[in-house]
Amino acid sequence: MTEPSGRRRYLLLAASFVFRIAVVAILLGGGGWWLLAHPETPVPSHWNPLRALSVTAPVTPVTRYQLNRALADEAQCRAAISQAGARFDAMEDLVVDQNCGITGRGMLSQLVSAQINGAETNCRTALRLVLWEHHVVQPAARDILGTEVAGLRQIGSYNCRRMRTAQGDNSRWSSHARADSIDIIGVVLADGRSLTLVEDWGGTGPEADFLRQIWRGACDWFRVVLGPDFNRLHADHFHLQGPGWGYCR
Numbered sequence: 001m002t003e004p005s006g007r008r009r010y011l012l013l014a015a016s017f018v019f020r021i022a023v024v025a026i027l028l029g030g031g032g033w034w035l036l037a038h039p040e041t042p043v044p045s046h047w048n049p050l051r052a053l054s055v056t057a058p059v060t061p062v063t064r065y066q067l068n069r070a071l072a073d074e075a076q077c078r079a080a081i082s083q084a085g086a087r088f089d090a091m092e093d094l095v096v097d098q099n100c101g102i103t104g105r106g107m108l109s110q111l112v113s114a115q116i117n118g119a120e121t122n123c124r125t126a127l128r129l130v131l132w133e134h135h136v137v138q139p140a141a142r143d144i145l146g147t148e149v150a151g152l153r154q155i156g157s158y159n160c161r162r163m164r165t166a167q168g169d170n171s172r173w174s175s176h177a178r179a180d181s182i183d184i185i186g187v188v189l190a191d192g193r194s195l196t197l198v199e200d201w202g203g204t205g206p207e208a209d210f211l212r213q214i215w216r217g218a219c220d221w222f223r224v225v226l227g228p229d230f231n232r233l234h235a236d237h238f239h240l241q242g243p244g245w246g247y248c249r
Contacts, residue, residue, distance in 0.1 A: 078090070197227070218238060
């Protein structure tokens with residue numbers, strides 16, 4: 001038998017190396033899956049992509065994956081809201097036509113810590129709002145204002161209408177037509193103060209700083225966030241929208 005050529009010898013060594021790496025990867029992958037899936041895994045739930053979303057858990061790189069999974073599954077969505085102590089009472093789905101209606105419908109009246117004047121919305125919007133309140137609104141209130149938020153004030157999630165622009169109605173349907181967004185006009189603080197975007201957004205004190213911080217933080221949980229600086233139609237509220245390409249203004 002002739003000695004293999006240098007090129008052939010190189011290919012044999014390379015194939016052997018790749019085979020060994022593949023075997024190690026399979027073994028490690030299987031072990032990693034077992035470690036994550038085991039009921040008594042030492043991996044914390046908020047670091048484990050196989051575990052359900054916990055609203056009150058620390059935010060990690062895994063949180064976005066868990067959130068997307070909950071948004072795609074109504075049962076998981078409602079379970080995450082309930083587990084956080086929020087109240088989202090189930091309602092029958094609203095079917096109007098191909099443009100308007102609410103799937104995963106419910107009445108949101110309590111967030112993790114703050115109340116909200118009853119918002120008829122879908123579970124996806126409710127879940128995003130609960131996460132925003134817990135991870136953005138309350139920490140900002142404590143850090144900037146030295147108090148907590150007792151209530152969020154909203155002026156609507158579902159509205160069967162077309163988009164509105166500064167130039168008039170648009171031919172496209174609004175995200176409100178599916179309850180995929182919600183409009184927030186202000187907050188009530190635990191110390192009795194009431195802040196509104198109309199009165200406090202343009203100020204220079206801590207109240208304005210607080211409103212601007214929770215506006216920026218909303219962009220972490222909603223795909224489209226519009227505020228008073230966007231246009232005159234949003235002078236009095238935050239438009240917080242779930243679906244979209246990502247726009248924060």
